Amino acid sequence: MKRDADVVVAGGGPVGLMLACELALADVSVVVLERLTEVDTTIKAGAINTPSAEAFYRRGLLPPLVEVQKATMARFGSFVRQRQAAGAAAPGPAPKFAGHFAGIMLRGDLLDESDPDFGASGPAGEVGLIPQEALERILGERAAELGVTVRRGVTLTGLDTDDTDGGTVHVHTSEGSLRAGWLVGCDGGRSTVRRLADFPFPGTDPSITGHQAIVELTGADALGAGWNWTDTGTYVHGPMPGRILTVEFDGPPKDREAPITAEELQTSLRRVTGVPDVTVTKVISATRFTDNARQASTYRRGRVLLAGDAAHVHSPFGGQGLNLGIGDAMNLGWKLAATVHGRAPEGLLDTYTAERHPIGAWVLDWTRAQVALMRPESHAGALRQVIAELSGTTDATTFFVKKISGVWQRYDLPGTHPLTGRSAPDLELSDGHRLADHLHGGQGLLLDLADDPTLRERAAGHRDRVRIVTAGCPDRPDLAGLLVRPDGCTAWAADAPGGHEELDAALGRWFGAPAPVPA
Structure with missing residues (x-):
C-alpha cells in the first residue's frame, strides 16, 4: 500500500519545521502535523546561539535573521527610553553584553576573543537576538518554499508500527490516519509521540514555579531593571517594554495547563519584588515554566524518533532549549534522509543519539546549576557572590561565554585532526565564496x-x-x-x-x- 509520506513530523514549531526543511532539501516527502492553527505567539526563547546561527547561515537564511535582530535591538532601546521617561537615570556606557549565567551578567570587554574557539563562524557570529516567534515564521516560509505540507489544527492521537512491507508507521490523527516510513516527535516537553512510543524519560522533578510574560504595567518605575534577587525569589524586568520574569522556589505550579491571568502574574510579581503597588493591567503573552529536567534514554525506537523538547526538558535559564532542538534537527535531517533513500551506511541513524545525547545531558546539568545558584537562601547567595567575582576575570568570562554560545560543542568522531568533529570554520575562499x-x-x-x-x-x-x-x-x-x-x-x-x-x-x-x- 502506498505511503502518504516518507516522514511524518509531529510538531510545527521551530524544531519540527527545521527538520522538515532539512528533509525536503534531500527530496524526502514530509508532512508536518501541528495542533495549533496559527504560529505560537507565546513569549519563549529570545536568542539563538552560535551553532544555531551557523545552521541558518549554511542554509541561506541569514539575511532575514539580521533584519529580525535589528528590530529586536530597537525594542531594547524603547525599553530604556520608557524607563527614562518614568524617572530612571539615563544609563551610562554599558560594557558589551556577552550573556549571563544564573542572571550574573558577563562583560564582553573581558572576553578573550583571541581564543581559537571564537572567530570561525563568519557572519553567523554576529547574529543572536532572534525571538522564537520570528524564527518560527521564517522557517514556516522556508518550508512553504520547499513544498513541505504543514497541516495545522491537527492533533496526533495514536500510532502503530508495522514491520512488514519494508516498515511502516501508522499515524492516527484528529483528521484521519497517515501511512509513513518514519515518525519524528518534535511535539514539545509533554510529547504525545514520546508517551505513545514508550520512550524512557528519566530525570529530576520540578522545584520552582516561573512566569515569563509581556504585559502592560503601572508602578513599574519601582522595579529594578535586569536581573534581581530578593528574599522571596528572582525577577527580571526588561530588556523589552513590558517583559517580566519571576521565579519562586516553593514548588511547581499546581496546574500547568490553567490559563495565566493578570492576577496570577501580579501576585507573583508583588511577592517576589516586594513592590506592593506594581499592577498588571493587561496580559499580552505569558507562560509558566518549571525546572523539571528529563531526557529520553534514547532518541530512537525503531521507526520513531524524538527531537527538541520531546527528547529533553529543562528550565529555560541560559536559553539553551531552542538551540538544543535546532541542533537535533540539523544532526538528524540528513541522516534520516539518507536512510529513507536507502543509501545510508550501516549504523548512520544510530549516531544521532550517540552524538546529540551527551550535549543534551550537559544542557540539563547547566540549567540545574543555575537554579541552584538562584535560590533565595544564604548558601546559594554566598556562592553567587563567588561566581560573580570569578565572572569579573577574563578566564572565567571566556569559559562561560564559550559554554553559553555553544562554540565548545564537538562530536567524538574518528580522526586525529583538531578540526575533526567540530563545526567547520567559515573559510573565505578564492572562488569568491565562503x-x-x-x-x-x-x-x-x-x-x-x-x-x-x-x-x-x-x-x-x-x-x-x-x-x-x-x-x-x-x-x-x-x-x-x-x-x-x-x-x-x-x-x-x-x-x-x-x-x-x-x-x-x-x-x-x-x-x-x-x-x-x-x-
Missing part, C-alpha cells in the same frame, strides 16, 4: 584547498552526495582539505596533500559506498 555558501543545498562538501587531483578522484564516486570544490584559502594556508557533513560538522581534515585513506574511511562512514564512476 564555506557556508557551498552548503545551501544540504549536501556534504569536500574542499580541495591544495588542488590535489588524487583527492578529487577518490571522492568522485560520492558526487551525488558530496559537492567537490577546488579553491584556495589564503587565510588558512595550513589546510589542504576539508570534508564537511551536511550539518556543518568537519568529518575529515588534512594539513598537507595526502591522507587519502582517512578520507576514504570518512566518506564511507558518513556517505555510504561510492557509486560507480564512468570510465
Whole structure:
C-alpha cells in the first residue's frame, strides 16, 4: 500500500519545521502535523546561539535573521527610553553584553576573543537576538518554499508500527490516519509521540514555579531593571517594554495547563519584588515554566524518533532549549534522509543519539546549576557572590561565554585532526565564496584547498552526495582539505596533500559506498 509520506513530523514549531526543511532539501516527502492553527505567539526563547546561527547561515537564511535582530535591538532601546521617561537615570556606557549565567551578567570587554574557539563562524557570529516567534515564521516560509505540507489544527492521537512491507508507521490523527516510513516527535516537553512510543524519560522533578510574560504595567518605575534577587525569589524586568520574569522556589505550579491571568502574574510579581503597588493591567503573552529536567534514554525506537523538547526538558535559564532542538534537527535531517533513500551506511541513524545525547545531558546539568545558584537562601547567595567575582576575570568570562554560545560543542568522531568533529570554520575562499555558501543545498562538501587531483578522484564516486570544490584559502594556508557533513560538522581534515585513506574511511562512514564512476 502506498505511503502518504516518507516522514511524518509531529510538531510545527521551530524544531519540527527545521527538520522538515532539512528533509525536503534531500527530496524526502514530509508532512508536518501541528495542533495549533496559527504560529505560537507565546513569549519563549529570545536568542539563538552560535551553532544555531551557523545552521541558518549554511542554509541561506541569514539575511532575514539580521533584519529580525535589528528590530529586536530597537525594542531594547524603547525599553530604556520608557524607563527614562518614568524617572530612571539615563544609563551610562554599558560594557558589551556577552550573556549571563544564573542572571550574573558577563562583560564582553573581558572576553578573550583571541581564543581559537571564537572567530570561525563568519557572519553567523554576529547574529543572536532572534525571538522564537520570528524564527518560527521564517522557517514556516522556508518550508512553504520547499513544498513541505504543514497541516495545522491537527492533533496526533495514536500510532502503530508495522514491520512488514519494508516498515511502516501508522499515524492516527484528529483528521484521519497517515501511512509513513518514519515518525519524528518534535511535539514539545509533554510529547504525545514520546508517551505513545514508550520512550524512557528519566530525570529530576520540578522545584520552582516561573512566569515569563509581556504585559502592560503601572508602578513599574519601582522595579529594578535586569536581573534581581530578593528574599522571596528572582525577577527580571526588561530588556523589552513590558517583559517580566519571576521565579519562586516553593514548588511547581499546581496546574500547568490553567490559563495565566493578570492576577496570577501580579501576585507573583508583588511577592517576589516586594513592590506592593506594581499592577498588571493587561496580559499580552505569558507562560509558566518549571525546572523539571528529563531526557529520553534514547532518541530512537525503531521507526520513531524524538527531537527538541520531546527528547529533553529543562528550565529555560541560559536559553539553551531552542538551540538544543535546532541542533537535533540539523544532526538528524540528513541522516534520516539518507536512510529513507536507502543509501545510508550501516549504523548512520544510530549516531544521532550517540552524538546529540551527551550535549543534551550537559544542557540539563547547566540549567540545574543555575537554579541552584538562584535560590533565595544564604548558601546559594554566598556562592553567587563567588561566581560573580570569578565572572569579573577574563578566564572565567571566556569559559562561560564559550559554554553559553555553544562554540565548545564537538562530536567524538574518528580522526586525529583538531578540526575533526567540530563545526567547520567559515573559510573565505578564492572562488569568491565562503564555506557556508557551498552548503545551501544540504549536501556534504569536500574542499580541495591544495588542488590535489588524487583527492578529487577518490571522492568522485560520492558526487551525488558530496559537492567537490577546488579553491584556495589564503587565510588558512595550513589546510589542504576539508570534508564537511551536511550539518556543518568537519568529518575529515588534512594539513598537507595526502591522507587519502582517512578520507576514504570518512566518506564511507558518513556517505555510504561510492557509486560507480564512468570510465
